[in-house]
Amino acid sequence: MTIEKRPNATADKTAPSQAPNVPVIERSPGPKLPGPPGVPGTERFRLLAYVKQESMVRVDKRPDETVLTWPHLLRPEFLMACLIAVLLIVASVFINAPLEDMAHPYVTPHVAKAPWYFLGLQEMLSYFNATVIGAFFPFVYFIGLALIAYVDRSPYKAVRDRKTAWVFFLCIMVGGVIVTLLGAFFRGPGWNWVWPWQGIYFTL
Amino acid sequence: MTLPGPGDVVRYVKESGLWRSLFRQPYPTTSRTRALAVMNNVFLHLHPVRVKKHAVRYTYTFCLGGISFFLFLMLTVTGVYLMFFYVPSVARAYQDIISIENAVAFGQLTRNMHRWAAHLMVLTVFLHMIRVFYHGAYKPPREFNWTIGVLLLFSTLWLSFTGYLLPWDQIAFWAITVGTNMATYAPFLSRESSFWLLGGITVDQGTLIRFYVMHVIAFPLIAAILMVVHFWRIRKDGGISGPV
Amino acid sequence: MSQLPTYGEVHGPPIGEMTRRTFMRRLIGWGVGLLSLEFLAGTFAFTWPNVRGGLGGKVVLGSATDIVGASPDWATGQPYSYQKARIFLVNVPAGEALVDGKTDNVPDPKKNVLALYRKCPHLGCQIPQLCDKSHWFECLCHGSKYTILGEKRAGPAPRGMDRFPFTIENGIYVVDTGKLEDGPPIGTETFDKRTIDQMPHCAA
Numbered sequence: 001m002t003i004e005k006r007p008n009a010t011a012d013k014t015a016p017s018q019a020p021n022v023p024v025i026e027r028s029p030g031p032k033l034p035g036p037p038g039v040p041g042t043e044r045f046r047l048l049a050y051v052k053q054e055s056m057v058r059v060d061k062r063p064d065e066t067v068l069t070w071p072h073l074l075r076p077e078f079l080m081a082c083l084i085a086v087l088l089i090v091a092s093v094f095i096n097a098p099l100e101d102m103a104h105p106y107v108t109p110h111v112a113k114a115p116w117y118f119l120g121l122q123e124m125l126s127y128f129n130a131t132v133i134g135a136f137f138p139f140v141y142f143i144g145l146a147l148i149a150y151v152d153r154s155p156y157k158a159v160r161d162r163k164t165a166w167v168f169f170l171c172i173m174v175g176g177v178i179v180t181l182l183g184a185f186f187r188g189p190g191w192n193w194v195w196p197w198q199g200i201y202f203t204l
Numbered sequence: 205m206t207l208p209g210p211g212d213v214v215r216y217v218k219e220s221g222l223w224r225s226l227f228r229q230p231y232p233t234t235s236r237t238r239a240l241a242v243m244n245n246v247f248l249h250l251h252p253v254r255v256k257k258h259a260v261r262y263t264y265t266f267c268l269g270g271i272s273f274f275l276f277l278m279l280t281v282t283g284v285y286l287m288f289f290y291v292p293s294v295a296r297a298y299q300d301i302i303s304i305e306n307a308v309a310f311g312q313l314t315r316n317m318h319r320w321a322a323h324l325m326v327l328t329v330f331l332h333m334i335r336v337f338y339h340g341a342y343k344p345p346r347e348f349n350w351t352i353g354v355l356l357l358f359s360t361l362w363l364s365f366t367g368y369l370l371p372w373d374q375i376a377f378w379a380i381t382v383g384t385n386m387a388t389y390a391p392f393l394s395r396e397s398s399f400w401l402l403g404g405i406t407v408d409q410g411t412l413i414r415f416y417v418m419h420v421i422a423f424p425l426i427a428a429i430l431m432v433v434h435f436w437r438i439r440k441d442g443g444i445s446g447p448v
Numbered sequence: 449m450s451q452l453p454t455y456g457e458v459h460g461p462p463i464g465e466m467t468r469r470t471f472m473r474r475l476i477g478w479g480v481g482l483l484s485l486e487f488l489a490g491t492f493a494f495t496w497p498n499v500r501g502g503l504g505g506k507v508v509l510g511s512a513t514d515i516v517g518a519s520p521d522w523a524t525g526q527p528y529s530y531q532k533a534r535i536f537l538v539n540v541p542a543g544e545a546l547v548d549g550k551t552d553n554v555p556d557p558k559k560n561v562l563a564l565y566r567k568c569p570h571l572g573c574q575i576p577q578l579c580d581k582s583h584w585f586e587c588l589c590h591g592s593k594y595t596i597l598g599e600k601r602a603g604p605a606p607r608g609m610d611r612f613p614f615t616i617e618n619g620i621y622v623v624d625t626g627k628l629e630d631g632p633p634i635g636t637e638t639f640d641k642r643t644i645d646q647m648p649h650c651a652a
Contacts, residue, residue, distance in 0.1 A: 068253065068254055069251045070232060071238070084274055085278070088321055093313065096312065096316055103374055112379070113378075115383060117361060131391055134390075135394070142354065147351075148350065149347035149351060152342075157343055204319075
């Protein structure tokens with residue numbers, strides 16, 4: 001793939017056979033002419049750029065490892081979009097968004113919960129020191145997430161080659177799910193423990 | 205004299221100057237024209253002409269990033285619709301939600317779609333992050349794009365959180381009160397940051413307009429800019445990551 | 449075509465000194481950086497809340513007679529809830545007498561009152577009226593419990609109830625809601641040393 005020497009433009013035009021180490025570049029037919037019959041894999045494409053292997057853009061693909069975006073990527077994208085749209089519309093027809101009484105700043109309801117994605121944090125606030133959990137933890141969580149890519153320098157991608165990283169990440173994620181579920185379904189009035197079969201105190 | 209059939213009409217339209225100014229080529233059926241279609245259309249140009257075979261497998265990506273982006277688009281559309289009937293004022297907001305639900309055609313449906321799509325988007329963005337971590341797809345040369353992704357996760361959470369207040373009902377009011385009070389545990393500048401966040405000492409009109417502006421324009425713009433960078437970097441970092 | 453003059457050994461800049469071009473470039477760079485910082489600071493300044501009146505300013509409660517007129521129980525120790533300032537005005541001698549069960553012969557509060565902010569220092573819920581069973585303030589949201597003097601006894605709150613400074617001008621109570629003071633730290637026990645185990649629960 002790496003081409004050492006850029007072919008001389010004039011030589012290429014007049015006599016391509018004179019430069020044996022340069023691939024033959026077929027000029028694309030003009031836009032007015034009909035294209036050749038499309039037999040996948042037999043067409044030749046215009047050479048747009050030379051990309052060296054060691055450049056920023058990793059070119060480690062051979063032609064047979066790729067498929068055309070149209071239709072092979074656009075079709076699944078379209079189908080998935082349709083599926084999500086249909087699911088969402090059907091769900092919205094049957095399940096109404098919650099709406100309670102108008103906000104009353106002087107009347108705290110018996111159950112006051114943050115949105116579900118903060119419920120894990122709220123649950124942990126009832127166990128640990130407030131400054132650590134309420135401020136320090138979310139800060140470290142986000143900064144840590146953002147820096148994962150710069151901290152984890154191991155070149156391996158497969159899970160079996162980086163078990164520590166994966167177990168660590170999984171623990172954080174599963175822990176997050178557990179405390180969120182606890183906060184959502186096991187906490188009732190006064191943030192007291194309730195079992196889900198005693199009542200669900202959770203609104204989306 | 206025979207009347208022109210539907211085929212003649214289609215041919216006439218497709219041969220007209222207007223049609224050909226819109227579409228430079230016929231419907232792509234060959235590899236060459238399909239490649240050109242992706243290359244020449246600004247929206248399809250988001251993709252490269254060819255993609256790796258494994259990248260189009262549902263079970264590799266589960267389409268999570270794409271679903272998140274699609275939900276963002278849906279939320280933008282339904283959100284614009286809702287804005288026609290919503291005034292961010294303590295006196296009116298709740299009544300406007302009631303009237304959207306009861307008096308506006310498809311109002312309840314639009315509000316439901318907006319709400320469920322928002323919750324779903326938070327979920328898919330999280331799952332997308334876990335998927336990317338699982339495949340080690342944040343490894344060089346994609347480190348920066350991972351960071352952009354974390355910023356997008358933060359934007360998504362913040363968009364959802366600011367939107368949570370807007371119906372101005374008891375759920376909204378106390379969820380935001382409880383949520384923003386977590387910020388007061390910061391070891392320094394806690395009072396100031398909460399004051400700035402809420403636009404006052406407690407959740408009130410100042411908070412409502414503040415959250416509204418962040419929800420409908422500031423953070424959608426920020427998220428859109430981040431998404432442009434995110435998608436661009438996927439291509440520039442060598443396409444979607446390889447299989448494990 | 450004559451050769452353009454270039455930096456030679458003779459005309460080149462001495463090592464360690466910058467050229468005019470580098471100087472200008474850095475000047476522009478630092479200028480743009482400074483401007484961005486100013487823009488950021490300006491954004492914060494512009495978006496700083498513009499609070500007019502209400503909570504955040506000075507709130508006039510009236511004289512002790514006015515308060516007893518509005519809420520006769522205040523003389524016998526029940527905290528007076530004044531929603532405009534979101535406070536409980538606690539008549540300290542009467543309150544202590546109420547908790548001790550000696551409601552007769554209550555001394556005059558004079559300056560011995562407390563303006564307790566009704567926002568729970570835990571997560572900001574509105575603290576309801578004094579519980580009749582325990583004579584404690586019991587937050588419904590997450591179960592923080594405070595004595596009548598706002599000292600924390602139980603629950604997840606990081607400190608006692610916050611309070612506002614107040615002045616008495618010609619017998620009129622004026623609360624300055626712009627200056628919130630942190631509540632007493634956990635472990636402060638000036639009065640009412642009962643523990644949670646001895647208490648009947650108020651919140652369901």
